[in-house]
Amino acid sequence: MNDMLKSMSVAASGLQAQGTRLRVISENLANANSTSEVPGGDPYRRKTVTFAAELDKAIGAEEVKVRKVGTDNAPFREIYEPSHPAADANGHVKLPNVNMLIELADMREAQRSYEANLQMIDQSRSMLMRTIDLLRS
Amino acid sequence: MDLPGIGLFRMISQQLHWLGQRQEVLSQNVANADTPGYQARDLQPLAFGDALQQAALRPAVTHTGHLLGKTADPAAAKVKTITPWEVSPDGNGVVLEQQMTQLAETQADYQMATELYRKQIAMLKTAIGSNRT
Numbered sequence: 001m002n003d004m005l006k007s008m009s010v011a012a013s014g015l016q017a018q019g020t021r022l023r024v025i026s027e028n029l030a031n032a033n034s035t036s037e038v039p040g041g042d043p044y045r046r047k048t049v050t051f052a053a054e055l056d057k058a059i060g061a062e063e064v065k066v067r068k069v070g071t072d073n074a075p076f077r078e079i080y081e082p083s084h085p086a087a088d089a090n091g092h093v094k095l096p097n098v099n100m101l102i103e104l105a106d107m108r109e110a111q112r113s114y115e116a117n118l119q120m121i122d123q124s125r126s127m128l129m130r131t132i133d134l135l136r137s
Numbered sequence: 138m139d140l141p142g143i144g145l146f147r148m149i150s151q152q153l154h155w156l157g158q159r160q161e162v163l164s165q166n167v168a169n170a171d172t173p174g175y176q177a178r179d180l181q182p183l184a185f186g187d188a189l190q191q192a193a194l195r196p197a198v199t200h201t202g203h204l205l206g207k208t209a210d211p212a213a214a215k216v217k218t219i220t221p222w223e224v225s226p227d228g229n230g231v232v233l234e235q236q237m238t239q240l241a242e243t244q245a246d247y248q249m250a251t252e253l254y255r256k257q258i259a260m261l262k263t264a265i266g267s268n269r270t
Contacts (some may be wrong), residue, residue, distance in 0.1 A: 051171050
């Protein structure tokens with residue numbers, strides 16, 4: 001495998017990792033108001049993604065992998081709403097520890113990284129084509 | 138025809154090879170732009186002087202049994218850690234802007250090297266007298 005193909009494959013791993021990140025972000029956003037089904041129970045807990053560099057032995061380059069989809073241990077928000085089905089004995093309802101602003105910022109960062117990887121593929125491809133074009137001269 | 142035997146062609150090939158390796162290193166940096174603790178890397182610059190000397194020195198062939206031998210493949214350029222413009226709180230030392238600058242640089246150099254190659258071929262064709270396209 002030549003350097004250009006390797007570089008494209010590494011960038012593709014980046015695309016995939018950022019894709020997973022975006023999926024988790026959308027899970028968080030979609031469940032920003034998911035409460036528990038039982039009274040006094042815990043609501044949806046925010047998920048987090050961590051990356052790790054991993055050496056792909058087949059091509060000898062460090063790709064990026066999603067290391068773990070973990071959970072955020074931040075405390076839940078609580079509101080007083082006795083009529084809510086998930087309210088506990090005191091009338092408190094636990095809401096997910098999802099902060100829209102953080103998710104949106106995270107989303108934007110994922111988008112930037114995705115774009116950077118895309119551009120990398122684009123450029124490697126054009127360099128490859130340039131080399132092939134030498135045959136035409 | 139022994140194209141790599143011509144100094145300029147050999148140097149351009151080396152340059153292309155180096156740029157290809159650099160592209161690979163840069164793509165690793167960009168892919169790991171959000172990996173905690175990852176340090177951005179780059180290649181040692183291509184030693185132009187060495188390449189030049191190597192290109193000029195050829196063993197003399199005084200007997201038909203003498204073999205020129207393959208010139209050593211430009212050994213894999215050394216990878217070094219670079220000093221990033223900033224390091225994020227999670228210890229990641231990849232600055233996308235910095236990487237994009239280097240990417241553009243690589244692209245321009247690659248373009249120049251391939252164009253030089255093309256021109257050199259055109260010159261050879263002129264000498265041969267078949268440059269009628």
